[in-house]
Amino acid sequence: MATGLREGMADIARQGLLQTQEAKLETRNKKNSLYIGIPKEISFQENRIALTPLSVALLINNGHRVVLESGAGTGANFSDTEYAEQGAKIAYNKKEVFDADILVKIAPPMLEEIEMMHKGQTLISSLQTGTLKQDYLKALMHKKINALCFENLRDEGNVLSVVRAMSEIVGSTSILIAAEYLSNVTGGKGLMLGGFTGVPPTEIVILGAGTVGEYAARTALALGAEVKVFDSSIYRLRRLQNNLGSRVFTSVMQPIVLNKAIVTCDVVIGAIRASHGRSPCIVMEETVARMKPHSVVIDVSIDQGGCFETSEVTNHTNPVFRKYDVIHYCVPNIASRVPRTASYALTNIFAPILLDIGEFGGLMNMVWNNPGIREALYIYQGNCTNKDLADMFNLPFKDLELLVVSNQ
Numbered sequence: 001m002a003t004g005l006r007e008g009m010a011d012i013a014r015q016g017l018l019q020t021q022e023a024k025l026e027t028r029n030k031k032n033s034l035y036i037g038i039p040k041e042i043s044f045q046e047n048r049i050a051l052t053p054l055s056v057a058l059l060i061n062n063g064h065r066v067v068l069e070s071g072a073g074t075g076a077n078f079s080d081t082e083y084a085e086q087g088a089k090i091a092y093n094k095k096e097v098f099d100a101d102i103l104v105k106i107a108p109p110m111l112e113e114i115e116m117m118h119k120g121q122t123l124i125s126s127l128q129t130g131t132l133k134q135d136y137l138k139a140l141m142h143k144k145i146n147a148l149c150f151e152n153l154r155d156e157g158n159v160l161s162v163v164r165a166m167s168e169i170v171g172s173t174s175i176l177i178a179a180e181y182l183s184n185v186t187g188g189k190g191l192m193l194g195g196f197t198g199v200p201p202t203e204i205v206i207l208g209a210g211t212v213g214e215y216a217a218r219t220a221l222a223l224g225a226e227v228k229v230f231d232s233s234i235y236r237l238r239r240l241q242n243n244l245g246s247r248v249f250t251s252v253m254q255p256i257v258l259n260k261a262i263v264t265c266d267v268v269i270g271a272i273r274a275s276h277g278r279s280p281c282i283v284m285e286e287t288v289a290r291m292k293p294h295s296v297v298i299d300v301s302i303d304q305g306g307c308f309e310t311s312e313v314t315n316h317t318n319p320v321f322r323k324y325d326v327i328h329y330c331v332p333n334i335a336s337r338v339p340r341t342a343s344y345a346l347t348n349i350f351a352p353i354l355l356d357i358g359e360f361g362g363l364m365n366m367v368w369n370n371p372g373i374r375e376a377l378y379i380y381q382g383n384c385t386n387k388d389l390a391d392m393f394n395l396p397f398k399d400l401e402l403l404v405v406s407n408q
Contacts, residue, residue, distance in 0.1 A: 034064040034358050037100025038088075040072040043107035045316050047075030047339035048346060050104040050124070055351040057086035062355060065089070069097045076339040102357070104350060108132075114139045120381075122363050123147045124350065127378065134393040137384065141395075144382035146363055153349065154372030161372075164211055165345040170334045171215025171271065174298050175223070177334075178204070178267040181296045181320065181327050188327065189294035191266060194224035201226040205261050207282055207307060208271035209236040209250070212300055214243055216269050221246065228261050231272075253282065263290040270299040270307040279304035289324040296327045303332035374400065 036059065038051055049072055051059075056066050066088040070080050080090045091097050098116035103109070105125035109117070114136075117123070123140070127149035140147055155161040179193035180186055182202070195201030202225045206213045209231035217240065220227050228249040231237050237250040251257050262268055262283060268291075272279050279301040288297065288310045299311045310323045314330045316337060321328050335342040353366075353373065360366040367374045378386035383398035390397035 034059075034354060035101040036064060036066045036354060037097040037103045038066065038068045038072050039094060039097045039103065039105060039109075039113070040069040041075070041106055042110060042113075045333060045336055046107050047336045048106045048342045049073045049076050049078060049339075050106055050343075050346055050350050052076075052343055052347045053078055053082040053086045053088075055347040056083055056088045058351055059354060060087035062358060064354070064358060067091050067097050067100055069094055073343075075336075076343045078340075078343070102354070104354070106346070108136065111136065111139055114143060114145075117143050117145060119144045121145055122357075124150060124353070126150055127152075129389075129392075132389075132392075134395075137379070137389065137393060137395065140379050141382045141384065145379055146377070146381065147379040148373070148376040149378055150346075150349070150376065152376040152378075153353075154375060155349075156372070158372070161349050162346065165349065166335050166342065167211035168215045169338060169342055169345060170300055171212040171217075172219045173334055173338055174212070174216050174269050174271075174300055175204070175219040175225075177329055177337075178269070178296050178298055179223070181329065182266065182294075186320075187294070188296065189266070189292075193220075193267075195226075196224065202267065203265040204228070204267045204269065205230065205265045206269045206271060207231075208269075208273065208301075209233065209240040210271065210273060212271035212273075213269070214240050216271060217248060218244060221248065228265070230258055230261070258282075259287050259290075262287055264292070265295065266292070267296045267298070268308075270297070270301050270311075272301050272307045274304055279307050281305075281309055282307045283309065285309040288326055291324065291326050293325040294327065296329065298329045300334065302330040306330065 038049065059066055068083050068088045068090055070090050070092050073079065073083060084090050095116055098113065102122045108125050108128055109123065123145055150162045153161050182188040182191040182193055184190035191202055193202050204220045204225045204227050206216050206227065206229045209229050213229060217227050217229055229237065229240060230251050230253055232253045234252065241247060241250060272282060274280065288308060297308055299306045299308050301307045302311055302313055311328060311330045312321065313332060314321060316331055319329055319331050357363055357366045360369060367377055377400065378384065378389055380400055384390045384395045385398055385400040387397050
C-alpha cells in the first residue's frame with residue numbers, strides 16, 4: 001500500500017514538473033546559457049579538475065558560459081591559456097567564480113568557500129562521508145543550496161560511474177606504484193615487477209575482488225606477475241575471473257591460506273571496501289613482521305581506516321614508511337597521483353550531465369528525468385533529501401518527491 005502511495009505521489013510530482021516548468025524551459029532557451037564556475041581546489045594534494053579544456057569548449061559551443069579560477073587546472077597540467085583559448089573566462093578573484101549558478105568541484109567546498117556561495121546555487125562535488133561534519137551540511141542548508149555528490153551518480157547501467165572510473169584508475173596505478181618501490185632506486189629489493197623466460201615471476205597478493213582488485217589483477221597479469229586474489233565473497237571472485245577472462249588463483253579469506261600467501265609474496269595490495277564505516281582490518285601486525293624484507297604493502301583502503309594493522313596515513317610528498325623492513329604505501333588519494341588521466345575520466349561524466357541540465361531546462365527537470373542523478377541529490381533548496389545523512393546527523397529529512405509536489 002505504501003509503495004502504491006509513493007508511486008502515486010511520484011506521478012503527481014512528475015506531472016506537476018511538466019506543467020509548471022514549461023515557462024521556465026522557454027526562458028532557459030531564450031537565455032540559452034548555464035553559468036558554470038570551476039574554482040581552484042584548496043584541499044591538500046587534490047590535483048584533479050572536473051572539466052578539461054575540450055569539455056569546456058563543448059559546453060561553450062552549446063551556448064553555456066564557463067568561468068575558471070586562475071590556476072585551477074595547474075595540478076593536472078592544464079594551463080589557463082588552454083582554457084581561455086576554448087572560450088572560458090579566467091577569473092583572478094575566487095568570489096567571481098562563486099557567483100556562477102553551477103559550481104563543479106572535486107573536493108567538497110570548505111566552510112569559507114560555502115560563505116561565498118549564494119542562495120539557489122547548484123553544487124556538484126564529492127561528499128566524502130568518512131570525514132563529513134554536521135556543520136558542513138548545515139552551512140549548505142542555510143544557503144539553500146542544491147547539492148549533488150558525485151559518489152552517488154549512477155549511469156544507465158546502474159553503475160556508480162565516478163566511483164567505478166576512479167577505482168579502475170587506482171587499481172591499475174597501484175601496480176605501477178608497486179613496480180616503482182620494488183626497484184632498488186627507491187630502496188626496494190631490486191625486482192622487476194612481472195617476469196620473463198627463466199626467471200620466476202613476481203608474486204602479488206590482492207585483497208578484495210572489487211573494481212580496484214580487478215584492475216590491479218588485470219595490470220599485474222599483463223606485466224607477467226603471479227597473482228593471488230582473496231575476497232570473502234565467492235560471487236565477487238567468480239565475477240573477477242569472468243571479467244579477466246583467465247583463471248587466476250582465488251580464495252576466500254581463510255586465515256591460514258591468506259597468511260601463508262602474504263609472508264611469501266613480494267607485493268600485497270589491500271583493496272577491501274566497507275559499505276558503511278571502517279574497512280575491516282584483515283592483516284595483523286605479526287603477519288607483516290614475517291613478510292620478506294623490502295616487500296611492498298599498498299593499502300588502497302587507507303581512506304576507510306586501512307586493512308593492515310601496521311598502516312598509517314601518508315601523502316604524496318612522503319608516500320612510504322618502513323615497518324619490519326616492509327615498505328608501506330598508504331596514500332588515501334592515489335588518483336591524484338595521475339591527475340590528468342583522472343580528470344579526463346571525470347570530465348567524460350560531468351560534461352554530459354551539465355549539457356543535460358541545459359537541454360532539460362534546469363536542474364530539477366533533468367534530475368526528475370534521470371533516476372541515476374536523482375539519487376545523488378542530497379540537498380534540495382536547503383532541505384536534506386538523503387535519509388542516510390539525515391539519520392547520521394539527526395537532521396530533518398524531506399522526501400524529494402513530496403518537496404517537488406508541495407512547491408507546485
